Amino acid sequence: MLTIHAAALLLPGGGRAPVPGGAVAVQDAVIADFGPYGELAAAHPAARVRRWPGVLTPGLLQRDAVRLLEESYFPDPREADTLGTAPLTGGALDALGPDDTWRAGSVRRGLHRMLRHGTTAATAAPTAPPALITAMRRSGLLVTGAPERPGAAPLLDPLAGAATVAEATAAPLAVGERADLAAFDVPDEAALLAAGAASCVATVAAGRLVYRGR
Structure with a gap:
């Protein structure tokens, strides 16, 4: 239709x-x-x-997708009272325990947050974990070989720092x-x-x- x-x-x-x-x-x-x-x-x-x-x-094109999913914890809404709603990074991840059993749920929620920010494509280097690539594709994202964004902390908002919307779109x-x-x-x-x-x-x-x- x-x-x-x-x-x-x-x-x-x-x-x-x-x-x-x-x-x-x-x-x-x-x-x-x-x-x-x-x-x-x-x-x-x-x-x-x-x-x-x-x-x-x-x-929009998310150039920090792999780093966001690997280096951040996206809290469950039920954890908002204790952990807030923003992605947790760095030392804040230590509170999650010594293993990474939390990762699957975080990746799923992180991908949903990207979709909520107008993201339809994401960059990933050939060395990116295959499981993350599979998760991104299953969510509906187009995974491209375009260069990832270099620099400081990864950003959830693809428009952050863009001078025009065209700079942040996939095509x-x-x-x-x-x-x-x-x-x-x-x-x-x-x-x-x-x-x-x-x-x-x-x-x-x-x-x-x-x-x-x-």
Whole structure:
């Protein structure tokens, strides 16, 4: 079934201008068309329509995925009173005990947090643990060989430090390519960069709605 994802503003990437009232038509796992909503609705009158508030972009690229999953503990919501909700790193991991039986649950929750931040793709070096690669792919993420982000502590928000949204996306929208999208409850690109990817309200990976915040 063909689905049209529509928002107040579409940022298609690839140097293209923003599209007010833009939309993306998705057929199965790929992009069938994108542009002004009115044109897509007229071309595909039988399509299901999903409307999202704010800005619709290509899916974001997480360059710290392996480090986040290996070096952080993502608390269970039931642990929020004692451990909080932010990922734990460094010495805070010592409180989890001498073994790593906690790791599987943390990885699962960490991947969900990435999806909640509009992430649809992640980089991983050839030396990354195969189990992590498998977990990322099962969550819906596209795993690429692009360079991981060098530097300091890993960041959950792919938009952190980005000057433009395009810098943080995996690829611009293109007909026939994998349908990876993220919707954010902000009015424009400047507001999105200021608010960060935590403003995400929906993530679509390979045409599948993998996160919906409302």
